[in-house]
Amino acid sequence: MNDCAPVQGDPRRSIPRTDALLAAAEFVAAARLLGDQTVKSVINDAQAQARRAAISPDQVRASALCALAARTRNSTSLRRVFNATGVVLHTNIGRAPLSGAARDAMTLAAGYCDVEFDLATGRRARRGRGTLAALRDLLPDGTEALVVNNGAAALALVASTLAVGSGRPEIVLSRGEMVEIGDGFRIPELIESTGARIREVGTTNRAHVADYERAIGQDTGFVLKVHPSNFRVEGFTSAVEVPALVGVCRPAAIPLVVDIGSGLLRADDLLPDEPDATTTLRAGADLVTASGDKLLGGPQAGLILGKPLLVDRVRRHPLARAMRVDKTTLAALEATLLGEVTPTYRALHADSHQMRFRAQQLADAVGGRVVPSQGAVGGGGAPGLPLPGWAVALPQEYADALRQGDPAVIGRTEAGVCLLDVRCLAPEDVPIVSAAVVAVAALTAPGSATARRNNT
Numbered sequence: 518m519n520d521c522a523p524v525q526g527d528p529r530r531s532i533p534r535t536d537a538l539l540a541a542a543e544f545v546a547a548a549r550l551l552g553d554q555t556v557k558s559v560i561n562d563a564q565a566q567a568r569r570a571a572i573s574p575d576q577v578r579a580s581a582l583c584a585l586a587a588r589t590r591n592s593t594s595l596r597r598v599f600n601a602t603g604v605v606l607h608t609n610i611g612r613a614p615l616s617g618a619a620r621d622a623m624t625l626a627a628g629y630c631d632v633e634f635d636l637a638t639g640r641r642a643r644r645g646r647g648t649l650a651a652l653r654d655l656l657p658d659g660t661e662a663l664v665v666n667n668g669a670a671a672l673a674l675v676a677s678t679l680a681v682g683s684g685r686p687e688i689v690l691s692r693g694e695m696v697e698i699g700d701g702f703r704i705p706e707l708i709e710s711t712g713a714r715i716r717e718v719g720t721t722n723r724a725h726v727a728d729y730e731r732a733i734g735q736d737t738g739f740v741l742k743v744h745p746s747n748f749r750v751e752g753f754t755s756a757v758e759v760p761a762l763v764g765v766c767r768p769a770a771i772p773l774v775v776d777i778g779s780g781l782l783r784a785d786d787l788l789p790d791e792p793d794a795t796t797t798l799r800a801g802a803d804l805v806t807a808s809g810d811k812l813l814g815g816p817q818a819g820l821i822l823g824k825p826l827l828v829d830r831v832r833r834h835p836l837a838r839a840m841r842v843d844k845t846t847l848a849a850l851e852a853t854l855l856g857e858v859t860p861t862y863r864a865l866h867a868d869s870h871q872m873r874f875r876a877q878q879l880a881d882a883v884g885g886r887v888v889p890s891q892g893a894v895g896g897g898g899a900p901g902l903p904l905p906g907w908a909v910a911l912p913q914e915y916a917d918a919l920r921q922g923d924p925a926v927i928g929r930t931e932a933g934v935c936l937l938d939v940r941c942l943a944p945e946d947v948p949i950v951s952a953a954v955v956a957v958a959a960l961t962a963p964g965s966a967t968a969r970r971n972n973t
Contacts, residue, residue: 521723525842527845528879529568529574530575531574531575532564532567532568532577532742533564533574533577535557535560536562537592538560538577538578538581538864539553539557539560540947541578542617542945543582543827543945543949544560544581544582544585545554546617547582549621550623550806550931553625555585555588556585558583559581559585559588560577562581562584563577563584564577565578566580567900573851576952578948579700579949579951579952580952582922582948582949582951583692583923583924583949583953586923586924586949587923590591591778596924596925597924597925597926597941598610598925598926599647599805599924599925599926599946599949599950599953600612600614600923600942601792601908601926601929601936601937601938601939601941601942601950602892602927602928602929602938602941603892603904603906603908603929603936603941604894605861605864605865605892605893605895605904605937605940605941606779606811606812606861606894606896606897607896607898607927608896608916611809612810612811612814612817612860612895613810613814613815613816613859613860613861613896614767614861615814615815615816615849615853615859615860615915616814616852616856616857616859616860617857618852618853618855618856618857618942619815619816619849619850619852619853619857619859620849620850621852622849622851622852622856623816623848623849626844626845626847626848627845630848631845631956632644632847632892634757636893640720644841644847645664645842645847647851648664648847648851648854649662650848651685651850651851651854652664652820652822652854655782655783655795655854656782656794656798656822657795657798657799657901659809659824659825660798660822660823660825660827661822661823661825661828661829662821662822663820663821663828663831663832663837664809664818664819664820664821664841664842664846664847664850665819665821665840665841665842666817666818666819666841666842666846667817667818668776668778668806668807668808668809668820669702669707669819670819670840671806671807671819671821672704672708672776672806672819673710673711673836673840674821674831674834674836674837675739675774675804675806675821676688676707676708676711676713676842677711677712677713677832677834677836678830678858679739679772679774679804679827679831680711680739681711681712681738682830682834682869683711684763685735685736685737685738685754686712686713686714686736687713687715687716687734687736687737687738688708688713688714688715688716688737688738688739688740688741689715689716689718689729689732689733689737689739689740690704690705690715690716690718690742690743691717691718691719691724691728691742691743692717692718692719692721692724692874693720693721693722693723693724693750693754693756694721694741694742694743694744694745694756695717695743695744696716696743696745696746696961698897700939704743704776708741713738716737716796718731718732721750722750722752722753722754722755723754723756724755724757725755725757726757726761726762726764726765726800729757729762729765730765730888733766733769733771733875735769738768738771738772739772739773739774739803740762740765740772740773740774741774741775741776742757742759742762742773742775742802743755743775743776743778744775744776744777744778745900745958746778746779746898757933758800759773759775759797759800759801760801761915762841762941763800763801763802767801768938772803772804772824772827773801773802773803773804774800774802774803774804774805774806775792775797775804775805775806776805776806776807777792777793777794777805777806777807777884778792778807778808778811778897778898779791779807779808779811779812779896779898779899780794780807780808780811780813780815780820781793781794781807781812781813782794782795783795783796784796785812785865787865787866787954788812788865788894788898788899788902789829790798790899790902791898792814794807794820794822798822798823798859802823803824803825803826803827804821804822804824804827804831805820805821805822806819806820806821806822807819807820807822808820808896809850809853810896811896811897811898812858812861812865812896812898813853813859813861814852814853814859814861814862815849815850815854815859816845816846816849816850818842818846818850819840860941860943861869864940864941865894865904867940868912869905869906869907872906872907872939872940873907875907875942875944876907876909876939877906878947878951879937879939879945879947879950879954880909881910881955882947882948882951882952882955883955883958883959884953885909885910885937885954886909886910887906887907887908887909887910888907888909888910888936889902889905889906889907890906890907890908890936890938890940891904891905891906892904892938892940904939904940907938907939908936908938908939909936909937909939910934910935910936911928911934911935911936911937911954912935912961913930913933913934913935914935914961915927915928915935915954915958915961916928916929916930916935918957918960918961919935919957920936922953922956922957923953924949924953926950926954937950937954
């Protein structure tokens, strides 16, 4: 008889089976990154710990996932973090998390692939043709598309082509739309770096159709409208919307370019003040520029959408080659457009009851309490729009330890407590975050080595 075999009533009988763990979504994802054998080995190690009573059976899953996270981290200086801030598009931790379909597509494209090769003819083909077709299918008929490496590049390339490259270097822009976004990045400085110059119209809080009409002249390359994105001006304000600007630009044969910022392709009832590409193009804009890694929920990319003749002019500019995206970005963007609902969309539209259930699961596991929480869109999108949800309140001193722990959990401190907002946590994340909190609680408990050091 094997003395190590579990007997009736032995808690080791509840250790999760290997095949059940391997079939779970988080382990399937890890296997794509690390390989099936590595994942199976890590699971077996965690099961062995449970058989020795080093951990409990219900900790096997979380222990294996933590070990896999450490294995992943060894291949790069980047560390995975769990976003418990309640900010969906948190710029400092990578904005939009990619869907499983997008990650799979990037893995496929990382090797040899037909990015510029026609397998039927054996000849060179148009780069990113599948991605561009997927974009066109989601936009109004007759729309052409170009993808570059980020939103700022999209606007800079348009300015270089339609203003500087046309010999009409002036861009008409409202003073109220001369915005600065994160890290000191300013729209006017970006435009001027291309060699174009800005013709300012209106005032900080008000602009009128007549302002644009007076500003357009023989040096006007195009009229630019920029969505402010990360701030709101309230009170005595007015702005000229796209249909009215079309009425100014068309008679003068001047293109209208609209930078919508966050990359919505279609209107979303949750974000009524956020412009989308479809509505903007149907209103008459000639070109729309946007980001791919914000509300679209895809990889970092810049989108240039609009009239085929103008998009083709932009595509043929020499700088377009310098700003093009790589094969993995094209693959991830196409999968984002064609595949499953993105994590960004799920987090934005998360059901309140499901969030509360996840928060209660976490609270029950770690001894915290469930409290209401106000999340945010982030990434410069929908400023001031509250996203009501739920969080788990913990002692404030947990925040630093969780952020620096393994795995890293990023919460926020508010009113003297550490809040872990569950909006951006998937159901499979809850056991991992729970294990991280339990570990921090053990380190900070009275009598622990960490607590003794902190008190000396």
